[in-house]
């Protein structure tokens with residue numbers, strides 16, 4: 753099984769590549785900044801249940817609220833510095849890595865299936881940077 757840092761980083765990398773920055777911000781504002789799900793939901797016009805759902809996915813991967821917060825806090829700046837790979841054009845989504853045209857529901861699956869190597873490379877780069885930051 754993947755370790756917590758890798759699992760959480762991979763989850764956030766895929767969201768960022770997919771252009772789903774709102775999910776990343778919602779997770780960070782809850783776990784790191786301590787905002788309430790209703791405050792975050794109101795800000796990004798999503799339900800507080802959806803905010804809780806996103807956060808729960810990350811906590812499940814980290815297997816602890818505290819570890820999830822620490823990981824998200826550490827990786828957040830690196831995640832935000834990644835360029836999204838998906839461009840939204842009206843109702844369509846274009847993959848900038850291979851020019852495929854996708855529907856919203858296909859975006860994450862496309863990245864996971866077709867660009868697994870890109871995802872793995874970015875995840876490993878971020879984890880290497882974290883190791884240099886905080887030698888264990």
Ligand SMILES: [Zn+2]
Nearest residue numbers: 847849850852
């Ligand atoms: Zn593609």
